[in-house]
Amino acid sequence: MLKLAVLISGGGSNLQALLRAAEDPDYPARIACVGSDTDAPGLAHAEAAGIPTFIVRPRDSDSREEWGQVLAAAIQEHGVGSGPDPGLVVSAGLMRILPAGFVREFSPNLINTHPALLPDFPGAHAVRDALAAGATETGVTVHVIDEGVDTGPVLRQASVTVRHGESESELHERIKELERPLLVQTVREIAEGGLVLPPNGG
Numbered sequence: 001m002l003k004l005a006v007l008i009s010g011g012g013s014n015l016q017a018l019l020r021a022a023e024d025p026d027y028p029a030r031i032a033c034v035g036s037d038t039d040a041p042g043l044a045h046a047e048a049a050g051i052p053t054f055i056v057r058p059r060d061s062d063s064r065e066e067w068g069q070v071l072a073a074a075i076q077e078h079g080v081g082s083g084p085d086p087g088l089v090v091s092a093g094l095m096r097i098l099p100a101g102f103v104r105e106f107s108p109n110l111i112n113t114h115p116a117l118l119p120d121f122p123g124a125h126a127v128r129d130a131l132a133a134g135a136t137e138t139g140v141t142v143h144v145i146d147e148g149v150d151t152g153p154v155l156r157q158a159s160v161t162v163r164h165g166e167s168e169s170e171l172h173e174r175i176k177e178l179e180r181p182l183l184v185q186t187v188r189e190i191a192e193g194g195l196v197l198p199p200n201g202g
């Protein structure tokens, strides 16, 4: 059984999809803890499921690296990230760039879901940027996190055709309809060993 630490910043619908999947005894992963950088509304999904949560705020640390160390320690307290059975850290809507020391600590057992077809439209405004660029197709990417911004090895992608005149929130919602099952399926494949994470994130 693969142990997961899920990191979120927002509403947590991807987290909710993983929680629902993990209710199935046949799903090969379980959520050990859910962390955030802020009072994310999505933490309520974990609390409702009786899963431990924590908040590690960047402003309580002197530097990004120190924030990463505190976040890493909180995850490790829940049995993810060390030893022969390190589990997997899943950034599912965490709106922060993880510092290099954190990435080195967990890599390659550290994945992210991003609402664009990487390498196109990395960064925090992927859906807006795709619309602004006039993209006719965009989508979602699940990838290993490396020390860059949305640059790590791509694991799985799904694409969406952009509709004429749709808003950023409409397009993002349609992307998320694909994103949730793609994340659940990718975690399943990692847990079952059919998808092997590239060593050192590269």
Ligand code: GRF
Binding pocket: 008, 009, 010, 011, 012, 013, 014, 015, 042, 092, 093, 094, 113, 114, 115, 176, 179
């Ligand atoms: C997802 O589209 C994720 O890729 C992006 O933010 C969104 C989070 O959605 N970084 P939710 O909080 O899981 O509903």
